[in-house]
């Protein structure tokens with residue numbers, strides 16, 4: 001039996017494991033694969049600035065809200081919100097936060113596993129020397145040929161899901177913590193090595209210029225929406241993943257301190273990955289706005305023909321896969337913890353059932369790249385695009401908005417002060433300003449724009 005004040009699912013061994021676990025959730029395909037290519041598509045500099053503003057002004061208050069709700073409840077997001085609703089005599093409408101999060105988690109994991117599978121395949125290709133002496137055209141053609149093969153995509157997606165389910169079924173300490181203890185330090189070391197490579201590749205000054213020169217003309221209002229969606233996605237916000245992890249955080253850890261560390265680590269990885277990828281892009285005269293294939297073309301191209309490049313290449317893609325795994329496990333935790341609580345079910349069984357549902361949903365994304373490439377859910381969105389768009393641009397911001405409103409307006413003020421450790425100083429005023437005004441209005445403004453655009 002868990003002690004009072006502890007979660008029945010287990011507790012992180014100390015606050016640093018929470019920081020690593022949440023950073024493990026945050027750092028993933030969003031940082032290494034997605035951030036560089038959407039920054040490229042949206043013109044670089046100005047986009048990066050808007051993204052950073054979203055991370056710090058909107059992301060941090062929402063992440064603090066998630067952690068405080070989770071830690072207070074010590075249960076799955078659905079039940080944590082439920083218990084707080086009862087305590088604050090609020091409407092049960094707010095429990096929607098938990099349910100929508102569970103749904104968003106399924107949608108995201110379904111396509112996330114497909115992309116993670118690409119990284120697995122590329123680890124293999126690097127190892128067998130496919131990219132020795134490759135040029136840009138060959139690297140592009142290899143990627144296209146891979147996407148055209150549904151069986152290959154399916155095989156790798158299946159493999160990734162099996163590993164994810166196996167880890168989560170082992171529980172918070174034996175499964176999640178063990179994976180995080182190994183994968184996260186390795187990830188940081190390799191990223192630094194690659195950054196060293198990027199700096200010496202010849203394209204580094206141009207990469208810095210591309211990411212930090214504020215070229216406002218290249219940024220559209222759509223770009224602002226994408227930047228906000230990316231901030232939510234990269235910090236794992238808006239669906240309860242961080243809330244679920246917060247439920248296992250010891251009481252004496254500081255919420256503002258841990259949350260700021262997580263956001264800084266995540267930002268560092270995204271910026272470093274961007275600099276690595278764009279250094280290679282400019283050193284090889286590639287196109288920075290080439291879309292989702294960016295990482296899968298640049299990295300093999302750059303590493304394939306180096307001495308010992310195969311080894312670096314294998315390690316790079318293995319680490320992308322690790323980063324994806326530490327994110328994927330967090331996507332399952334809200335639903336998993338809920339089902340275990342509600343039905344007193346065995347964690348292992350629940351994990352397998354959830355995995356099967358995500359795997360089936362993911363087949364839609366697999367086919368979006370080949371057999372169903374012309375099947376559109378709405379407009380020109382394939383199943384993959386649709387899941388990606390709806391989760392990232394609608395469900396996560398909406399979830400985040402509800403979470404911050406719930407924490408800032410509905411919860412008893414005393415409870416929030418005790419959880420965050422405020423004493424009425426400047427920090428508390430800053431929190432109130434960000435959580436009550438800046439974050440909600442920021443999300444709302446972007447939303448209204450989206451709606452206006454879809455109907456205008």
Ligand code: TRP
Pocket residue numbers: 025026027028029030031108232233234235236237238239241327328330331396
């Ligand atoms: N943050 C991860 C990434 O950048 C993805 C992720 C994990 C996620 N858990 C999440 C996104 C929860 C949204 C919500 O790759």
